[in-house]
Amino acid sequence: EPEVTQTPSHQVTQMGQEVILRCVPISNHLYFYWYRQILGQKVEFLVSFYNNEISEKSEIFDDQFSVERPDGSNFTLKIRSTKLEDSAMYFCASSRDSNYGYTFGSGTRLTVV
Amino acid sequence: RKEVEQDPGPFNVPEGATVAFNCTYSNSASQSFFWYRQDCRKEPKLLMSVYSSGNEDGRFTAQLNRASQYISLLIRDSKLSDSATYLCVVHVLTGGGNKLTFGTGTQLKVEL
Numbered sequence: 001e002p003e004v005t006q007t008p009s010h011q012v013t014q015m016g017q018e019v020i021l022r023c024v025p026i027s028n029h030l031y032f033y034w035y036r037q038i039l040g041q042k043v044e045f046l047v048s049f050y051n052n053e054i055s056e057k058s059e060i061f062d063d064q065f066s067v068e069r070p071d072g073s074n075f076t077l078k079i080r081s082t083k084l085e086d087s088a089m090y091f092c093a094s095s096r097d098s099n100y101g102y103t104f105g106s107g108t109r110l111t112v113v
Numbered sequence: 114r115k116e117v118e119q120d121p122g123p124f125n126v127p128e129g130a131t132v133a134f135n136c137t138y139s140n141s142a143s144q145s146f147f148w149y150r151q152d153c154r155k156e157p158k159l160l161m162s163v164y165s166s167g168n169e170d171g172r173f174t175a176q177l178n179r180a181s182q183y184i185s186l187l188i189r190d191s192k193l194s195d196s197a198t199y200l201c202v203v204h205v206l207t208g209g210g211n212k213l214t215f216g217t218g219t220q221l222k223v224e225l
Binding site: 031033035041042043044045048050054055056058089091098099101102103104105106107109 | 144145147151154155156157158159162200204206207209210211212213214215216217218
């Protein structure tokens with residue numbers, strides 16, 4: 001079964017450092033997303049990406065966040081200057097079209113110290 | 114009012130029991146509805162889509178009431194392996210794209 005792959009599975013970084021979280025969506029999917037889940041809280045939408053541009057973003061996705069699809073397979077989330085409150089599980093997801101169910105990756109656990 | 118509201122539980126039930134979860138949503142423009150399952154510290158996994166006509170997948174039955182903005186999930190003959198958090202999820206088409214809005218989840222513990 002096709003899957004969404006995320007790396008690394010766990011990242012520890014110092015406050016103020018930049019991090020890049022990587023994702024390889026399912027190959028024939030056209031829509032890509034990042035969600036996050038702070039420990040003990042609900043899954044929250046960050047951003048959706050289609051046709052090489054952001055199609056929707058939440059209030060959480062401020063100027064410190066950016067996404068990129070640098071080549072035909074990778075989809076990255078960059079946090080420029082990490083804060084303690086950025087510590088969370090970050091999930092990448094992809095879907096074939098905007099009405100279809102999403103497939104989530106296994107997540108990157110980001111710990112900011 | 115929360116966008117998607119669920120009873121957090123936990124629901125502790127014996128093996129073989131029938132258990133029902135409910136969910137309400139506030140955005141009447143919501144397009145599609147899902148139940149996802151999430152195991153501890155894992156990614157959400159799609160359990161089933163939810164339709165107004167009701168749909169069944171083995172021991173699982175989901176129902177949508179658009180007028181009441183209410184979604185339900187029924188699990189029959191529960192197994193130990195059903196222990197997880199069940200997420201009510203609403204899909205909204207936005208001006209530019211689309212997004213999923215998650216409830217906080219309902220925790221189920223199935224016991225011997």
